[in-house]
Amino acid sequence: MNNVLKFKNKKNTVAAQDEIYNFAYLDENTKRMIRRALIKALCIPGYQVPFSSREMPMPYGWGTGGVQVTSSCLTTDDVIKVIDQGADDTTNAVSIRNFFKKTANIETTEKTSQASIIQTRHRIPEEKLKEKQILVYQVPIPEPLAFLEPRYQETKKMHALSEYGIMHVKLYEDITKNGHIETAYAYPVKTNERYIMDPSPIPKFDNPKMNNNPAIQLFGAGREQRIYAIPPYTEVTSLDFEDYPFDPSKAPHKCSICGSNESFLDEIITDDDGNRSFICSDTNYCNQRMENN
Amino acid sequence: MQPILSVHNLNKYYGNQVGCKNMNLTLYPGEVVGVVGESGSGKTTFINSISGNLIPDSGKILIETGNETIDFLEISESLKRLLIRTELAFVHQNPRDGLRLDVSAGGNISERLMSIGQRNYGNIRQTIFKWLDKVEIDKSRVDDFPRTFSGGMLQRLQIAKNLVTSPKIIFMDEPTGGLDVSVQAKILDLLRKLVRELNLSVVIVSHDLAVIRLLADKIIVMKNGEAVESGLCDQVLDDPQHSYTQLLVSSVLQV
16 A cells, blocks of 8 residues: 555655545445444434444554544535644644545544544533534443443343443442442433433543533544444443442542643653653644633 | 242243143242252253243243333333342352353442442442352452352352342242352352342242252242142142153152
8 A cells, every 4th residue: 555655655745635535534335324323323322333434544443433533524615623632733643634635535523613523532621612513533342331240241141121220330340449439431311211321531620511411422443344433422421329429529629731720631741750640631622722721 | 918020831942842831820028939850851941931031932920029010021221220129139050151250249239239320439448348248259359350260159149149239029930050058058058148138039040950949939830831730839749640750850860
């Protein structure tokens, strides 16, 4: 492939959109198949729809599911933003952004408010999302029951019959061991009062943002070949106990760059003496605050 | 009084081979029915077929829930699974089959409670302690993993896990198999106590006549997949009519 690429590039002047690729990399039939899965997923919030995941030019675990979903949703008018743990400038985010720039020749942005599609790994942007925005999550393990019930056939039945007692066993074990619900990321949620769903490894701090969100939320798991979704304005509740209610929790610090009290923070070790500081995990949010001040 | 469970002409074949044939059973509330027979006589096939673990080829199973009679083989799978986790309980011979080994003892007991919608940690914890006490497991072991338990404790834990939602019918497949004699005696003692205290209706399978004699009110003797004799426990064991039952009774070791 690389040789062909070089050859082509040599012959023609470098085209804006590399003509070796179909728009946004995937072929039209594949996109159609994925769009069908997406529509089904939107109709049954939280239900995992199987799809025939394609081999992508990146390893599993790097967002192959998210990229396929994004690719199927893209139009030439879209503006894309890609974040990895909230940051626009990490390897995964930069390379996926470049991937779509190259294969779809579309506009990219780092500003949450200007993006029409945001592909994310493990965060929801701090800035409130709006209608007509799409948030695409990269999902490593879509099955919330997988760690408790290894048999896939059985988990399918449990979903179908809403047999979710075992999910609370996990939370019970957490409280018993630690005195509180220790699960801090990939915190299970119930979607539209029906399906229990793994929100992908976002911090539980972000869980409340999924509830009643005006944007479309799509989840793609490439290796596991599953797509699921939350339509706009859908009720999403985090599981808990009456006497141990859900607590989004947050490090009791301010961002040492922008001073925000509200955003989710990354802890950074600053020297060999163990000194540390906290900064916003959402880089765009942090930058915007600095610009406005 | 209506029987809580009645089985009519139940058949289960494995290909051409008979699993169990023409089996009938009537279980009244508070009654214990024992099923005995040699290895391969179809005891386990029978109990699996009437408890929802296996699907029998033909026959009828009726369960009385108090306000309605349920045809167990005709109901939807969702209702069947709901019944299995609320009204029915199954105690396996090997407690490892009935427990989650990577979940603490308390977590194992709590699963059924949470599956019927209990969401208060404090109350669930209380119930767990009550049941640990009932099956004579020390309360300090509540957060330990089952793999650190002895065989007898595992079996007692499995019993607690199954009885916590007060099921109406309990199926037991060789609950004392594989345990040494003194532990067997303890488990039997416990079972007898629970049966009396909670007025449990039990179908128990065992090849051990002593176990059946101790626990059961009625008995079914099986051979080659068929019931050869049935009746009141004392009557059948003291005055066996069928030659196989006579053989079985006379072959019990007298110590």
